[in-house]
Amino acid sequence: MKRNIGFIGSGKMAEAIIGGIVSSDFTQPENIFASNRTIPKLLDLQVTYGIQVAESNIDIARKCDIVFLSVTPDKYPAVIDEIKDYVREDVIVVLIAAGQTIAMNVERFNKEELKMVKAMPNTPVLVGAGLTSISFNQFVTEAEQEEIKQLFESFGKAEIIDEELMDTASAVGGSSPAFVYMFIEALADAAVVNGMPRQQAYNIAAQAVLGSAKMVLDTAIHPGKLKDDVCSPGGSTIQSIASLEENGFRSAIIKAVQANVDKLTK
Ligand SMILES: NC(=O)C1=CN([C@@H]2O[C@H](COP(=O)(O)OP(=O)(O)OC[C@H]3O[C@@H](n4cnc5c(N)ncnc54)[C@H](OP(=O)(O)O)[C@@H]3O)[C@@H](O)[C@H]2O)C=CC1
Numbered sequence: 001m002k003r004n005i006g007f008i009g010s011g012k013m014a015e016a017i018i019g020g021i022v023s024s025d026f027t028q029p030e031n032i033f034a035s036n037r038t039i040p041k042l043l044d045l046q047v048t049y050g051i052q053v054a055e056s057n058i059d060i061a062r063k064c065d066i067v068f069l070s071v072t073p074d075k076y077p078a079v080i081d082e083i084k085d086y087v088r089e090d091v092i093v094v095l096i097a098a099g100q101t102i103a104m105n106v107e108r109f110n111k112e113e114l115k116m117v118k119a120m121p122n123t124p125v126l127v128g129a130g131l132t133s134i135s136f137n138q139f140v141t142e143a144e145q146e147e148i149k150q151l152f153e154s155f156g157k158a159e160i161i162d163e164e165l166m167d168t169a170s171a172v173g174g175s176s177p178a179f180v181y182m183f184i185e186a187l188a189d190a191a192v193v194n195g196m197p198r199q200q201a202y203n204i205a206a207q208a209v210l211g212s213a214k215m216v217l218d219t220a221i222h223p224g225k226l227k228d229d230v231c232s233p234g235g236s237t238i239q240s241i242a243s244l245e246e247n248g249f250r251s252a253i254i255k256a257v258q259a260n261v262d263k264l265t266k
Protein backbone atom coordinates (compact mmCIF):
# COMPACT_ATOMS: atom_id res chain seq x y z
CA MET A 1 0.00 0.00 0.00
CA LYS A 2 1.30 3.45 -0.92
CA ARG A 3 2.01 5.88 1.89
CA ASN A 4 -0.21 8.95 2.29
CA ILE A 5 1.51 12.29 1.73
CA GLY A 6 -0.07 15.39 3.30
CA PHE A 7 0.43 19.14 2.81
CA ILE A 8 -0.53 21.59 5.55
CA GLY A 9 -0.67 24.91 3.72
CA SER A 10 -1.51 24.74 0.02
CA GLY A 11 0.10 27.82 -1.45
CA LYS A 12 2.59 28.32 -4.26
CA MET A 13 5.30 25.92 -3.08
CA ALA A 14 2.92 23.14 -2.01
CA GLU A 15 1.21 23.36 -5.40
CA ALA A 16 4.55 23.12 -7.23
CA ILE A 17 5.48 19.98 -5.24
CA ILE A 18 2.02 18.43 -5.65
CA GLY A 19 2.14 19.12 -9.40
CA GLY A 20 5.62 17.59 -9.56
CA ILE A 21 4.59 14.42 -7.69
CA VAL A 22 1.42 13.96 -9.71
CA SER A 23 3.36 14.22 -13.00
CA SER A 24 5.75 11.51 -11.78
CA ASP A 25 5.01 7.90 -10.96
CA PHE A 26 6.06 8.25 -7.30
CA THR A 27 2.50 7.87 -6.01
CA GLN A 28 -1.12 8.28 -7.06
CA PRO A 29 -3.18 11.48 -6.56
CA GLU A 30 -5.53 9.61 -4.19
CA ASN A 31 -2.59 9.22 -1.79
CA ILE A 32 -1.99 12.98 -1.64
CA PHE A 33 -3.94 15.12 0.85
CA ALA A 34 -3.94 18.89 1.26
CA SER A 35 -5.32 21.36 3.80
CA ASN A 36 -5.31 25.14 3.76
CA ARG A 37 -6.50 28.11 5.85
CA THR A 38 -9.09 28.99 3.17
CA ILE A 39 -10.95 26.62 0.83
CA PRO A 40 -10.76 27.96 -2.79
CA LYS A 41 -7.10 26.97 -3.38
CA LEU A 42 -7.89 23.44 -2.20
CA LEU A 43 -10.76 23.05 -4.64
CA ASP A 44 -8.48 24.27 -7.45
CA LEU A 45 -5.85 21.69 -6.46
CA GLN A 46 -8.49 18.95 -6.36
CA VAL A 47 -9.72 19.84 -9.85
CA THR A 48 -6.27 20.37 -11.39
CA TYR A 49 -4.37 17.42 -9.85
CA GLY A 50 -7.08 15.04 -8.62
CA ILE A 51 -5.74 15.03 -5.06
CA GLN A 52 -7.80 14.69 -1.86
CA VAL A 53 -8.96 17.69 0.13
CA ALA A 54 -8.50 17.13 3.87
CA GLU A 55 -11.09 18.32 6.36
CA SER A 56 -8.51 20.13 8.48
CA ASN A 57 -4.84 20.21 9.46
CA ILE A 58 -5.65 17.61 12.12
CA ASP A 59 -7.19 15.38 9.44
CA ILE A 60 -3.82 15.48 7.59
CA ALA A 61 -1.98 14.61 10.82
CA ARG A 62 -4.28 11.63 11.41
CA LYS A 63 -4.19 10.26 7.85
CA CYS A 64 -0.71 10.93 6.52
CA ASP A 65 2.61 9.11 6.85
CA ILE A 66 4.65 11.97 5.38
CA VAL A 67 3.49 15.47 6.41
CA PHE A 68 4.81 18.58 4.67
CA LEU A 69 4.56 21.77 6.71
CA SER A 70 4.12 24.12 3.76
CA VAL A 71 2.88 27.21 5.58
CA THR A 72 5.08 30.31 5.98
CA PRO A 73 7.64 30.20 8.83
CA ASP A 74 5.62 32.49 11.14
CA LYS A 75 2.73 29.96 11.10
CA TYR A 76 4.86 27.00 12.24
CA PRO A 77 4.35 27.36 16.02
CA ALA A 78 0.54 27.54 15.78
CA VAL A 79 0.23 24.76 13.20
CA ILE A 80 2.50 22.41 15.16
CA ASP A 81 0.61 23.17 18.35
CA GLU A 82 -2.62 22.27 16.54
CA ILE A 83 -1.44 18.91 15.10
CA LYS A 84 1.17 17.62 17.52
CA ASP A 85 -1.17 15.35 19.49
CA TYR A 86 -2.61 13.80 16.33
CA VAL A 87 0.42 12.85 14.20
CA ARG A 88 1.03 9.14 13.57
CA GLU A 89 3.66 7.44 15.68
CA ASP A 90 5.91 6.77 12.68
CA VAL A 91 5.21 10.02 10.84
CA ILE A 92 7.95 11.78 8.86
CA VAL A 93 7.55 15.55 9.13
CA VAL A 94 9.05 17.57 6.27
CA LEU A 95 9.86 21.24 6.96
CA ILE A 96 10.11 23.40 3.86
CA ALA A 97 10.04 26.83 5.51
CA ALA A 98 13.10 29.01 5.05
CA GLY A 99 15.02 29.56 8.28
CA GLN A 100 13.22 26.79 10.22
CA THR A 101 15.56 24.20 11.74
CA ILE A 102 14.97 20.57 12.66
CA ALA A 103 15.99 21.13 16.29
CA MET A 104 13.55 23.99 16.96
CA ASN A 105 10.66 22.10 15.38
CA VAL A 106 11.28 18.73 17.05
CA GLU A 107 11.09 20.68 20.31
CA ARG A 108 7.76 22.24 19.28
CA PHE A 109 6.31 18.74 18.73
CA ASN A 110 7.67 17.70 22.11
CA LYS A 111 8.40 14.19 20.75
CA GLU A 112 12.00 13.24 21.29
CA GLU A 113 12.33 10.64 18.54
CA LEU A 114 10.23 12.36 15.89
CA LYS A 115 11.49 11.75 12.35
CA MET A 116 12.13 15.08 10.71
CA VAL A 117 13.40 16.23 7.33
CA LYS A 118 14.42 19.75 6.36
CA ALA A 119 13.96 20.30 2.64
CA MET A 120 14.48 23.39 0.53
CA PRO A 121 12.85 22.97 -2.88
CA ASN A 122 12.28 25.57 -5.59
CA THR A 123 9.25 26.26 -7.78
CA PRO A 124 10.77 24.65 -10.94
CA VAL A 125 9.78 21.31 -9.33
CA LEU A 126 6.43 21.98 -11.02
CA VAL A 127 8.03 21.27 -14.41
CA GLY A 128 10.31 18.44 -13.28
CA ALA A 129 13.39 20.69 -13.21
CA GLY A 130 13.57 21.57 -9.53
CA LEU A 131 16.39 21.17 -7.08
CA THR A 132 15.71 20.26 -3.47
CA SER A 133 18.38 20.45 -0.79
CA ILE A 134 17.67 17.92 2.00
CA SER A 135 18.85 17.16 5.55
CA PHE A 136 17.56 14.46 7.95
CA ASN A 137 17.63 13.97 11.69
CA GLN A 138 19.00 10.75 13.17
CA PHE A 139 15.58 9.12 13.56
CA VAL A 140 14.91 8.91 9.81
CA THR A 141 16.10 5.45 8.83
CA GLU A 142 18.31 4.86 5.79
CA ALA A 143 15.38 3.32 3.93
CA GLU A 144 13.21 6.33 4.77
CA GLN A 145 15.98 8.72 3.68
CA GLU A 146 16.09 6.92 0.35
CA GLU A 147 12.29 7.16 0.04
CA ILE A 148 12.30 10.91 0.73
CA LYS A 149 15.16 11.43 -1.71
CA GLN A 150 13.23 9.46 -4.35
CA LEU A 151 10.15 11.58 -3.65
CA PHE A 152 12.08 14.76 -4.48
CA GLU A 153 13.96 13.13 -7.35
CA SER A 154 10.65 12.16 -8.92
CA PHE A 155 10.33 15.80 -10.04
CA GLY A 156 13.88 17.11 -10.21
CA LYS A 157 17.23 16.78 -8.53
CA ALA A 158 17.96 16.30 -4.85
CA GLU A 159 21.10 17.22 -2.97
CA ILE A 160 21.75 15.94 0.55
CA ILE A 161 23.46 18.75 2.44
CA ASP A 162 24.68 19.57 5.93
CA GLU A 163 21.78 21.29 7.74
CA GLU A 164 24.12 24.15 8.68
CA LEU A 165 24.22 25.10 4.99
CA MET A 166 20.45 25.12 4.60
CA ASP A 167 20.03 28.93 4.76
CA THR A 168 22.65 29.30 2.04
CA ALA A 169 20.88 26.62 -0.02
CA SER A 170 17.63 28.50 0.54
CA ALA A 171 19.10 31.69 -1.00
CA VAL A 172 21.06 30.04 -3.84
CA GLY A 173 18.54 27.30 -4.70
CA GLY A 174 15.14 28.30 -3.27
CA SER A 175 15.08 32.05 -3.92
CA SER A 176 17.35 32.31 -6.95
CA PRO A 177 14.64 31.45 -9.50
CA ALA A 178 13.15 34.88 -8.64
CA PHE A 179 16.46 36.56 -9.53
CA VAL A 180 16.67 34.55 -12.75
CA TYR A 181 13.13 35.56 -13.75
CA MET A 182 14.13 39.21 -13.22
CA PHE A 183 17.15 38.62 -15.45
CA ILE A 184 14.99 37.05 -18.17
CA GLU A 185 12.47 39.87 -17.90
CA ALA A 186 15.22 42.49 -18.19
CA LEU A 187 16.77 40.73 -21.22
CA ALA A 188 13.36 40.65 -22.87
CA ASP A 189 12.64 44.30 -22.01
CA ALA A 190 15.87 45.26 -23.73
CA ALA A 191 14.90 43.22 -26.78
CA VAL A 192 11.49 44.93 -26.86
CA VAL A 193 13.25 48.32 -26.73
CA ASN A 194 14.95 47.19 -29.94
CA GLY A 195 11.64 46.26 -31.60
CA MET A 196 11.36 42.51 -30.89
CA PRO A 197 7.85 41.19 -30.15
CA ARG A 198 7.45 40.48 -26.40
CA GLN A 199 6.76 36.72 -26.62
CA GLN A 200 9.62 36.15 -29.02
CA ALA A 201 11.89 38.06 -26.63
CA TYR A 202 10.87 35.81 -23.69
CA ASN A 203 11.40 32.67 -25.80
CA ILE A 204 14.91 33.69 -26.83
CA ALA A 205 15.96 34.99 -23.40
CA ALA A 206 14.59 32.00 -21.46
CA GLN A 207 16.12 29.44 -23.84
CA ALA A 208 19.49 31.21 -23.56
CA VAL A 209 19.32 30.90 -19.74
CA LEU A 210 18.21 27.25 -19.92
CA GLY A 211 20.96 26.38 -22.42
CA SER A 212 23.64 28.18 -20.40
CA ALA A 213 22.65 26.29 -17.22
CA LYS A 214 22.75 23.03 -19.17
CA MET A 215 26.26 23.86 -20.43
CA VAL A 216 27.47 24.37 -16.84
CA LEU A 217 25.88 21.11 -15.66
CA ASP A 218 26.61 18.89 -18.66
CA THR A 219 30.17 20.00 -19.54
CA ALA A 220 31.47 20.79 -16.01
CA ILE A 221 33.56 23.50 -17.69
CA HIS A 222 34.23 26.48 -15.38
CA PRO A 223 31.56 29.19 -15.89
CA GLY A 224 34.34 31.76 -16.43
CA LYS A 225 35.72 29.73 -19.37
CA LEU A 226 32.22 29.32 -20.83
CA LYS A 227 31.82 33.10 -20.57
CA ASP A 228 35.19 33.65 -22.26
CA ASP A 229 34.14 31.37 -25.13
CA VAL A 230 31.18 33.66 -25.91
CA CYS A 231 33.34 36.80 -26.05
CA SER A 232 34.80 37.06 -29.56
CA PRO A 233 37.87 39.30 -29.62
CA GLY A 234 36.84 42.87 -30.38
CA GLY A 235 33.22 41.66 -30.50
CA SER A 236 29.94 42.83 -29.03
CA THR A 237 29.68 40.45 -26.02
CA ILE A 238 32.78 41.82 -24.31
CA GLN A 239 31.21 45.29 -24.53
CA SER A 240 28.23 43.97 -22.52
CA ILE A 241 30.57 42.26 -20.03
CA ALA A 242 32.50 45.50 -19.50
CA SER A 243 29.20 47.35 -18.97
CA LEU A 244 27.94 44.71 -16.47
CA GLU A 245 31.21 44.91 -14.51
CA GLU A 246 31.05 48.70 -14.45
CA ASN A 247 27.53 48.45 -13.02
CA GLY A 248 28.45 45.98 -10.29
CA PHE A 249 26.55 42.98 -11.70
CA ARG A 250 28.43 40.26 -9.83
CA SER A 251 28.65 42.30 -6.67
CA ALA A 252 24.88 42.94 -6.82
CA ILE A 253 24.21 39.17 -6.97
CA ILE A 254 26.61 38.39 -4.11
CA LYS A 255 25.00 41.09 -1.96
CA ALA A 256 21.50 39.85 -2.83
CA VAL A 257 22.37 36.32 -1.66
CA GLN A 258 23.99 37.66 1.51
CA ALA A 259 20.92 39.82 2.32
CA ASN A 260 18.84 36.67 1.98
CA VAL A 261 21.07 34.55 4.25
CA ASP A 262 21.22 37.41 6.80
CA LYS A 263 17.40 37.60 6.87
CA LEU A 264 17.28 33.87 7.73
CA THR A 265 20.08 33.84 10.31
CA LYS A 266 19.63 37.11 12.24
N1 LIG B 1 7.67 29.96 -2.89
C1 LIG B 1 8.87 29.36 -3.00
O1 LIG B 1 9.54 29.43 -4.06
C2 LIG B 1 9.43 28.58 -1.86
C3 LIG B 1 8.81 28.56 -0.62
N2 LIG B 1 9.33 27.82 0.41
C4 LIG B 1 8.65 27.79 1.70
O2 LIG B 1 7.34 27.30 1.49
C5 LIG B 1 6.48 27.85 2.48
C6 LIG B 1 5.24 28.38 1.80
O3 LIG B 1 5.62 29.42 0.91
P1 LIG B 1 4.67 29.85 -0.30
O4 LIG B 1 4.01 28.64 -0.85
O5 LIG B 1 5.51 30.70 -1.16
O6 LIG B 1 3.60 30.75 0.48
P2 LIG B 1 2.04 30.88 0.22
O7 LIG B 1 1.61 32.11 0.96
O8 LIG B 1 1.75 30.79 -1.25
O9 LIG B 1 1.42 29.59 0.92
C7 LIG B 1 1.18 29.47 2.29
C8 LIG B 1 -0.17 28.79 2.43
O10 LIG B 1 -0.38 28.48 3.80
C9 LIG B 1 -1.77 28.66 4.07
N3 LIG B 1 -1.97 28.79 5.51
C10 LIG B 1 -1.74 29.87 6.30
N4 LIG B 1 -2.03 29.57 7.59
C11 LIG B 1 -2.44 28.29 7.61
C12 LIG B 1 -2.90 27.41 8.63
N5 LIG B 1 -2.96 27.79 9.90
N6 LIG B 1 -3.27 26.16 8.27
C13 LIG B 1 -3.21 25.74 6.97
N7 LIG B 1 -2.80 26.54 5.97
C14 LIG B 1 -2.43 27.78 6.28
C15 LIG B 1 -2.13 29.89 3.29
O11 LIG B 1 -3.53 29.92 3.09
P3 LIG B 1 -4.33 31.28 2.72
O12 LIG B 1 -3.94 31.63 1.32
O13 LIG B 1 -5.73 30.91 2.88
O14 LIG B 1 -3.85 32.32 3.71
C16 LIG B 1 -1.34 29.67 2.00
O15 LIG B 1 -2.10 28.98 1.02
C17 LIG B 1 7.26 28.93 3.22
O16 LIG B 1 7.58 28.45 4.48
C18 LIG B 1 8.50 29.16 2.36
O17 LIG B 1 9.65 29.47 3.12
C19 LIG B 1 10.47 27.07 0.26
C20 LIG B 1 11.12 27.04 -0.92
C21 LIG B 1 10.69 27.83 -2.09
Ligand SMILES: O=C(O)[C@@H]1CCC=N1
Pocket: 098, 170, 174, 175
Ligand atom coordinates in the same frame (compact mmCIF):
# COMPACT_ATOMS: atom_id res chain seq x y z
O1 LIG C 1 10.77 33.95 -0.10
C1 LIG C 1 10.85 33.03 0.72
O2 LIG C 1 10.93 33.26 1.93
C2 LIG C 1 10.88 31.60 0.24
C3 LIG C 1 12.14 30.89 0.64
C4 LIG C 1 12.76 30.39 -0.65
C5 LIG C 1 11.89 30.89 -1.70
N1 LIG C 1 10.85 31.52 -1.20
